[in-house]
Amino acid sequence: TARRNLELTETLRNKEKKGSLLWVLDHTKTSMGKRMLKSFLEQPLVNPAKIIDRLDAVEQLTMKPVELGELKEILSGVYDLERLMTRVMYKTATPRDLKSLSLTALKLPDIKELLKSFDSKLLNNCNNKISTLEAISNLVENAIVDEPPVNVKDGNVIKDGFNEQLDGLRNIISGGKGIIDDIAEREREKTGIKNLKIGYNRVFGYYIEVTRSYYDLVPDNYIRKQTLANCERFITDELKVAENTILGASDKIVTLEQEIFAEIRDFAATQLRLVQETATAVAQIDVLCSFATAAVNNNYTKPEIAIDGIIDIKNGRHPVVELMQKDEVFVPNDTYLDLTSNRMAVITGPNMSGKSTYMRQVALITLMAQIGCFVPADYAKISVVDQIFTRIGASDDLTAGQSTFMVEMSEVADIVKHATKNSLVILDEVGRGTSTFDGISIARAVSEYISTNRSMGCKTLFATHYHELISLEKELDGVRNFSVAVKRQGDSIKFLRKIVPGGVDESYGIEVAKLAGLPNKIINRAKELLEQLEAENKKARIAAQQIESDQISFDKISDSIVTDRLRKTNIDEMTDSELRDFVKDLLRYV
Template identity: 55%
Template sequence: MAELSPMMKQYFEIKEKNKDSILFFRLGDFYEMFFDDAKLASRELDLTLTGRDCGQKERAPMCGVPFHSCESYIARLVQKGYKVAICEQTEDPAKAKGLVKRDIIRVITPGTVIESGMLDEGKNNFISSAFMANKKIGLSFCDISTGELFITEISGEDLQDQLQDQLISYNPREILIGGEIVNFKTLPNFIKEKLSASVEMLTDDEFGYSICLDAMKNQFKENDVNSIKDKKEMVSSVGALLSYLKVTQITGYERINTFEVYNENQYMNLDYNTRRNLELTRTMMNKEKKGSLIWLLDKTKTAMGKRLLRYWLEHPLLNIGTILNRQSAIADLVDDTVQRLEITESLIGIFDIERLMTKIVYGNANARELRSLCGAFENLPQIKNLISKFDSSLMRKLTEDIDPLEDIHQLIDTAIEEEPPFSVREGGLIKEGYNEELDAVRSDMNNSTSLLAQIELEQKEKTGIPKLKVGYNRVFGYYIEVTNSYKDKVPEEYIRKQTLTNCERYITQELKDLEGRILGAKDRSFGMEYAIFDEIRKVVANNLDRIEKTAKAIATLDVLTSLANVASDNNYTRPEVNQSSKIILKDSRHPVVEALLSGAPFVPNDVTLDNDSNRVAIITGPNMAGKSTYMRQVALIVLMAQMGSFVPASYAEIGVVDSIFTRVGASDDLASGQSTFMVEMNEVANIVKKATKNSLLILDEIGRGTSTYDGMSIARAVLEFVADKKKLGAKALFATHYHELTVMENLLDGVKNYNIAVKKRGDDITFLRRIIPGGADDSYGIEVAKLAGLPDWIIKRAKEILKELTSGKTDDKETFANISPHSSEDDMQLNLLDTASNAVTDKLKSVDVNTLTPIEAMNLLYELNNMI
């Protein structure tokens, strides 16, 4: 086999150490991929596959991307779950002997992206690490783009369910897994289907306690490590994650300098189905942000605020003190419109300090990004002054935490050009006047002609030689030329370098020094600029703690201001949050539906739930009347209240709930072969297993996926279980079409009937959207079918069948079997009517009613009447 070329030998040596990554191999201005990597990248990125001579008989398959626009290509690969290893030159080509050394500078994985162009500014990009031993799970979540690290421990029953609930609350892009977690057989499918995350299986050695504890000691303060060192599974989770980041990131992982330990008693439990059904961050149908709760609440002005708002929304609080602190801060802002609007205005233009600092710490931020940071600091003094006027404890804390950072702002503003170039290696970064030595070098570079002319003039005056000249050639460099007639006036310090026919050429030490300055000025200038820039970047990086604390305060202020603006714009009220078991709402509205209504007012409703005489509300009424909207709005208002927000109601008292569970709608899970009914029953089973008396349950149409009697029996059994204090006794809204269940109000303590008010005139019905006490007297199913546009002949036939069923003297099956099929004559007659109806519709569609004269309108009406 022919000998490989030196470059390809180098490639294979590096590739051998990175078999599980696509290797981006830097050659000049391109990142090149070879062999299988090239074929894969060509397919995934739609790149042209070419070839390169590598010393072998056949050319190596090859494709490449420009290094300056590589982010979009890498982002597409990472989005699909691939790892990308970046290989760069690690020595100066000018100083290299032979082939320039290359090595991996970073491995980019789905959970380790820091480039802003590859990230959603409104979402954290978490990587998770989960390790199980001794019936405990250590779990950590880290966003290396912001430096945040959250740690917890899971124990007790249903470890897999608890793990899945935690994973869904952080939605990591990449998960490191080890220990006994491999025994969770359905976890891989959950990660793939619900999270779309990539999984990295680590060895038990990589999760070894001693190694992981050492990794933590090298990363964090001693006191912080000591606070959790007895939690072995937790230490293993964090330590393995840190080691993984060290291997993939190589530098910059020191950005993660603190961690936050949390437990299940801090946050409300929201499982996957609840998050989906309540449409917290995206709609169920279109998977879009518009129409979700975060779409309504997000009036933030900074990327940091957007991420924090999402975190608050997905982690509602159980601690009343923290909830009240947020409420008081929002109240400050709601009550002072002028101050609130000034703060909102001041937040505009504050760039993503958290992610900018990550790039600075990693050492790959450019001068433009330092200017962005400088711009972000510009409004800090004003913001600090504005919020210092508020009295709430949270506002006082934010005032203390916001450091104006005037020294850092001044440093960047004084040193870095207003509009620097993208590259940090080609000059144009540092302002004139910042560094005297740099200014002198630049002067040499830019003013060489005038400097030489000045030297020539000085030497003429000094020697008295009128025809003395300063010149240059490539052999001798700069020289002084004196004609033979003036040789006797040449000073002793002149050094002869060349004799010509009619003149002599000399050099001086001063001229040689100037030559060195001029000829090397450009390279020295660029080098000096980069060195100065890098030093400024390090100074900023060394102030990470100050800047990070300020960034978190700004993010919190942004979220509070956003919630205050939403509350003010939509007439929300401050809820009374306490430890009672009550949920009492007056004139409550669905926040999102209300916002989407164009002009039409939202019909408000009251709510009364507790753990005593109003535990379960059975809600009956036709489809489309508003049952689901009503139930969802109760859940959303409770969630909003526990994240600290004001709520859409005229009055609200909310006793903290530990969980919200929803069973709303269902669809076949074809991937696992489960029917609609099976999916529904799985969800119900999950709810009755996990719910406590302090939970809020939203149960919509339990049992509808099977036969009437089976469904009714299941619905009643679930209802009895939920209402019974000895079994569960939780607060629940229970919507059903089984009107027979309304008798439960008289049979079970704590159950109350409610229905959606409907106004009926003949065959027409109007939904009043008002929840009133009592059970519904009719399902109005046929009327709803008519509203939905079902053909008249089906509506008419359905009424005939219903009439016979309701007047049947025997059981339903026998009565149903004895109903005669409709005659073909009726069918023909109805079809003719249908045809006429379609003709009328077509005629109306072709007419522009806005242009009709009164007489034309009368003629059209007469024509339509004849058609019918």
């Protein structure tokens, strides 16, 4: 749910890469790097030391732009080692696959040489794990032609000079034309048939062709094979022997090339562990270069990694929205959460004001830090969280027989069951799918549970329209109110997108409806109805207060009797038994 809601690899609406965090961070040059980047996003690190190692590597890459550019250029010519080796192991690799494997191996020494200019622990580890795969590249470069065919059965895969037997067979083929030409010349001289020629087709093989005008010169040893309109085709024993020699050599060449290729492929399979380690290290280099490129292009900052439970972000930005937003400048916001007095931020404000964007950006900045990437902020101190939970929006799941509200409650139930003190929880509008009083009650109960439960008490951002939750700040430790600043301009409003301390008790729902394009007739009628409802609500409150003041309070009467009797009694003059009887008598009024 969190991966989907935070749009890590695809957007919620269109299921597209553009508009996701992956789209922002993906500057990888290899297929291996793309797969690893996606796995990093879906499975962030929770070990602070490993996170710091990644961040240090990215920092060094950003500080050496020339080397970074050279690495990216080399990586752009690296083939998918993982997929190539899969085909090698399943014996489905083609000559071009082995050539791609070799061409990639030839680039590895340059990558290793460039990595020597960095002293990052992670970059050095990657360099140590990269093998130059010389055994593979030497064999393939010596054995396979520079531009091999797709299929080994097509022939011309193995280079001349690699195998003596293959070279001998090829000499027979190359000399075959001379053999046929010699036979044709001798037959012309023997028979006196000047236009005698030797041809070939797949059905009859080699044949001697004689036109009608020379039929009387055809010798007896010619065996008729085919009669055409103006010529006859013949074969001879000598021609048949030559044919068998030439065609036999062709078949043997195809078979021998397949055998040699299989041996090369099988040798490559013995290098599986080396290739796998190299592929993983190269993919990691690709991802780190991608992070460095994103950091430089988008003005990201290296976050501090902590374990004290504090998330402190100065001028944080949403990494996706700031790039997608073309018409206006993105408004940055600060965030401070801890495990004591700032555990829960209750955020109020109208729809479309930026509450969801703000909460998502906090989650994304935290996640980016934990995958080892720089973050969109002026400063960020991120304490490692063990899990990120989100409850943002909901839709019917008709196939499972669940309504919007049921889906919402299922997500909330999952959060309260599995979140820990070290988790980060994002809650957006809990309790909206039911009646107002039910919704307020659920939202408040969830807030109280998360904030006060000993096993939870986790860092939480809670956006809500229920203004009744503002009172939680005074009633619960660790809860703080925030709101989105709004500027009124006559009957309209302008969202300032700035998160400020303090709650708001206005929803601006009608103003937002107006911004959405509802006709003025509906807007004006909605204002009239709102005024009526507010007036009726005010009258009801006044009436209730009046009834309460007019009613006789039996509690007050009892309190008055007890007080009056206590004033009139001197307990110092009473015996113990009298005092006990007096207290028993007073208890009747309590």
